[in-house]
Amino acid sequence: MLTKNLRCEYRANPLGIDVTRPRLSWVLTSDRRGQKQSAYQLLVASSVEKLDPDACDLWDSGKVESEQSIQVAYAGAKLRSGLRCWWKVRVWDKDGSPTAWSEPASWSMGLLEDSDWHAKWIGTADPTDDAAPAAKPDEHRRLPARMLRRDFDVAGRVKQATAFVCGLGYYEMHLNGRKVGDHVLDPGLTHYAKRALYVTYDVTDQMRQGANAIGVILGNGRFFAPRLEVPIKTRSYGLPRLLLQIRIELDDGMVLDVVSDDTWKLTTDGPIRANNDYDGEEYDATMDQHGWSEPGFDDSDWEGARFVDAPGGELIAQVAEPIRVTETIKPVSMTTPQPGVHVFDMGRNMVGWCRLTVKGPRGTRVSLRHAESLKKDGTLYVDNLRSCEATDTYVLGGKGEETWEPRFTYHGFRYVELCGFPGEPALSTIAGRVVHTSAEPAGSFQCSDKLLNRIHENIIWGVKGNLRSIPTDCPQRDERHGWLGDIAVQAKAEMYDFNVAQFFSKWLNDIQDAQDEKGELPDVAPPYWDVYTSNVTWPSAYCIIPRWLHEHYADTRAIESHYDGMCMWLNFLGGFLQDGIITKDQYGDWCVPPESPDLIHSEDPSRKTAGELLGTAYFYHLLRLVARFAKILDKPADAERLGRLAGETRRAFNARFFDEEKNLYDNGTQTSSVLPLAFGIVPEGHEQAVFDNLVRNILVKHDAHIATGLVGGQWLMRVLSDFGRPDVAYRLASQTTYPSWGYMIENDATTIWELWNGNTADPAMNSHNHLMLVGDLGVWFYEYLAGIRLDAERPGFKHFFLRPHLVPNMTFANASHKSLHGRIVSSWRIDGDVFHWDVVVPVNTTATAYMPAPSSEAVSESGLDLHDAEGVAFGGERDHNNVVCLELEPGAYAFAAPVTAPLALDRTG
Numbered sequence: 001m002l003t004k005n006l007r008c009e010y011r012a013n014p015l016g017i018d019v020t021r022p023r024l025s026w027v028l029t030s031d032r033r034g035q036k037q038s039a040y041q042l043l044v045a046s047s048v049e050k051l052d053p054d055a056c057d058l059w060d061s062g063k064v065e066s067e068q069s070i071q072v073a074y075a076g077a078k079l080r081s082g083l084r085c086w087w088k089v090r091v092w093d094k095d096g097s098p099t100a101w102s103e104p105a106s107w108s109m110g111l112l113e114d115s116d117w118h119a120k121w122i123g124t125a126d127p128t129d130d131a132a133p134a135a136k137p138d139e140h141r142r143l144p145a146r147m148l149r150r151d152f153d154v155a156g157r158v159k160q161a162t163a164f165v166c167g168l169g170y171y172e173m174h175l176n177g178r179k180v181g182d183h184v185l186d187p188g189l190t191h192y193a194k195r196a197l198y199v200t201y202d203v204t205d206q207m208r209q210g211a212n213a214i215g216v217i218l219g220n221g222r223f224f225a226p227r228l229e230v231p232i233k234t235r236s237y238g239l240p241r242l243l244l245q246i247r248i249e250l251d252d253g254m255v256l257d258v259v260s261d262d263t264w265k266l267t268t269d270g271p272i273r274a275n276n277d278y279d280g281e282e283y284d285a286t287m288d289q290h291g292w293s294e295p296g297f298d299d300s301d302w303e304g305a306r307f308v309d310a311p312g313g314e315l316i317a318q319v320a321e322p323i324r325v326t327e328t329i330k331p332v333s334m335t336t337p338q339p340g341v342h343v344f345d346m347g348r349n350m351v352g353w354c355r356l357t358v359k360g361p362r363g364t365r366v367s368l369r370h371a372e373s374l375k376k377d378g379t380l381y382v383d384n385l386r387s388c389e390a391t392d393t394y395v396l397g398g399k400g401e402e403t404w405e406p407r408f409t410y411h412g413f414r415y416v417e418l419c420g421f422p423g424e425p426a427l428s429t430i431a432g433r434v435v436h437t438s439a440e441p442a443g444s445f446q447c448s449d450k451l452l453n454r455i456h457e458n459i460i461w462g463v464k465g466n467l468r469s470i471p472t473d474c475p476q477r478d479e480r481h482g483w484l485g486d487i488a489v490q491a492k493a494e495m496y497d498f499n500v501a502q503f504f505s506k507w508l509n510d511i512q513d514a515q516d517e518k519g520e521l522p523d524v525a526p527p528y529w530d531v532y533t534s535n536v537t538w539p540s541a542y543c544i545i546p547r548w549l550h551e552h553y554a555d556t557r558a559i560e561s562h563y564d565g566m567c568m569w570l571n572f573l574g575g576f577l578q579d580g581i582i583t584k585d586q587y588g589d590w591c592v593p594p595e596s597p598d599l600i601h602s603e604d605p606s607r608k609t610a611g612e613l614l615g616t617a618y619f620y621h622l623l624r625l626v627a628r629f630a631k632i633l634d635k636p637a638d639a640e641r642l643g644r645l646a647g648e649t650r651r652a653f654n655a656r657f658f659d660e661e662k663n664l665y666d667n668g669t670q671t672s673s674v675l676p677l678a679f680g681i682v683p684e685g686h687e688q689a690v691f692d693n694l695v696r697n698i699l700v701k702h703d704a705h706i707a708t709g710l711v712g713g714q715w716l717m718r719v720l721s722d723f724g725r726p727d728v729a730y731r732l733a734s735q736t737t738y739p740s741w742g743y744m745i746e747n748d749a750t751t752i753w754e755l756w757n758g759n760t761a762d763p764a765m766n767s768h769n770h771l772m773l774v775g776d777l778g779v780w781f782y783e784y785l786a787g788i789r790l791d792a793e794r795p796g797f798k799h800f801f802l803r804p805h806l807v808p809n810m811t812f813a814n815a816s817h818k819s820l821h822g823r824i825v826s827s828w829r830i831d832g833d834v835f836h837w838d839v840v841v842p843v844n845t846t847a848t849a850y851m852p853a854p855s856s857e858a859v860s861e862s863g864l865d866l867h868d869a870e871g872v873a874f875g876g877e878r879d880h881n882n883v884v885c886l887e888l889e890p891g892a893y894a895f896a897a898p899v900t901a902p903l904a905l906d907r908t909g
């Protein structure tokens, strides 16, 4: 057995964390089936050399009899600021034999106390210039980047140099002429009045003995809001500012701090003349400050940096993965719809920016404008960007071939218009730089239906395009906010596709920071737009996402840190109860498909679900969820109280909305049946009848089409499958006529649209890159079609279920997921009359597998009779309904069985 992939707080060798009891995880591998950990020992020391039981100075856990191999909280000596901690682990296998020690891994601590910061906030300090409400919205659009620098000497050989930096809105740090690190658009977005993130870098290799220079460029980001009034009042925090501290340890033991203070120089006359997320960046290479971050640069015409106010929020370490350029893509074609106007097609909707290569006379102005689609005449369609300019401009320096890409902006686009280009551009003139939070990919999915694979791919590109240190609603127009409602369930799917544990943990903090004293939560977090509507459905993400974090990663920290906030919020919502019904709802079942694609929004009230039904159903669901959290946190009285209120809410809900005769809720929309079924509200004995009505609504009334909006869609595919009709779910998933995901693809979508019809008649609302209408389709691909499903009772995939949901005409589905315990695989195919199923159960986990087969005797494993197969035992539901239930020990298995009768039928039906 081998011990690999050591992770601290989900990350490999993270720098500058401020969690004082970091959680450690490792992955075990073995060629043998049935392997598991019976005990572990962890060593943590202040150097690699001390990673020895006799020398270990921070923590020797000793031999701990335990199967736990993920989320093991550090319990050694107190960790001080800046400390680098080395660690390794060994485990004992199921027979009590110890493995070799793992390779060492490390993490380092950030600055834990306010007093550790010797640096001061600096910037330009003209208060009349600041983001005072008096400033006109348009003045905010054109603020140049600030460049700050200082020279310093290091009198000795550098042993270790660590930089801690917070530059708001964005920073790019340079040391001795080179950019430090590979982060872009850093640090992550926060509500700066409550929290600002600093980032830690190891800069030892870039530091020199003798003369050094440090330089930082500051962009506006969302700190200095690009406009104040468009379209909702936007929060702005002030002019960009910097806090930076470098700790340099010399070989002789001396320690030197280089800090931001008033000895720094600053200029606003650098080449970045304007920058903001929405409008783009303007770069004038004739104003380049050559050598500005090298020692000895003449900065005599720069002004002195001034001390400025701190942004107000707490300084917190950025533990989540930074945004990076993750991929570079080439355009697939170029046209010239008008003289001098060249339009490149990137082949897909993407998010990031373009790298430009150009040669021409000094002062030539080249612009790149971005859009998601084209007008009939081949020029850009930009109405759906609203007030966004989405234009990057480069003024040539004129010295040979120049390559440039912006730093402090990003765009959502498929098409790029190039104007002002000297000469004839080629396809290689631009390259698309794909930019998003660099969460590690964690999953794969494929099946025999190519359309579904395309939809999954479109979802993945949508996820990437909206992973912006917060989950944004869209990446292209003048919005790009963390709308809470769009992502509550999609977050669960994202956990299969990417390791987003830190990403969502961070966003929950952003939501917490936006909670007001009454307990109210906003619809948007960070609250750059002030949208407090006393809504239930959107802010439900604050309770729903901690559940996914717990189930998926066995992470209880989100539940612990947000439990009080959740209770406060539920309490606040309780104030809107009238006769047990929640009377507040803001957006309804947002974006239900209109009856025809030509309509912008639905005009038919019978297609809409009452806000009170949505709000009350959600309130019930949340009460039960938080009651469950109360149990996890060992608060039985809370659990009892919340449970009681949930019971009363359910009774009131059914009394108000349920028609016992018709087995319908209210006006009988799909959503009005889906929510009570998904949340367990339907009175006992009526579930099947309510479900049958839902199926009838889908198949008969809507001719096998979806008719839910954002809210109902988050539970629909799972309800259909859980109640026994995965075939109906599949018909929705594989539908190509309006409204459907396939319809979007038929109309050339490479991401998911905001509106089912993509109707451009409403320019204010037709983003081509929104995730909200994905609903629970992404979850369904993994947990149902391929059949990898977590077990909420034994979270973190310590135990899980394998249960493919076979649907007509589907001949294979493969999925894999890198859980914290290791890689899980479920890969099935129908070959002739044989059903083959390859699965992998990671070491130290177990799985319950439901094999479609007429009987256990009919199943083989790697060619052996099932009864002779090692690691397989029969589960409780043996041979029930053409499904054989198997309990699997860790290992790789290859099952086969004759295709069962209903399956064979399905394949023709």
Ligand code: BGC
Pocket: 473, 474, 479, 483, 485, 486, 587, 590, 770, 772
């Ligand atoms: C956003 C949505 C959001 C909605 C709520 C839209 O403008 O793009 O994603 O959920 O507003 O009203």
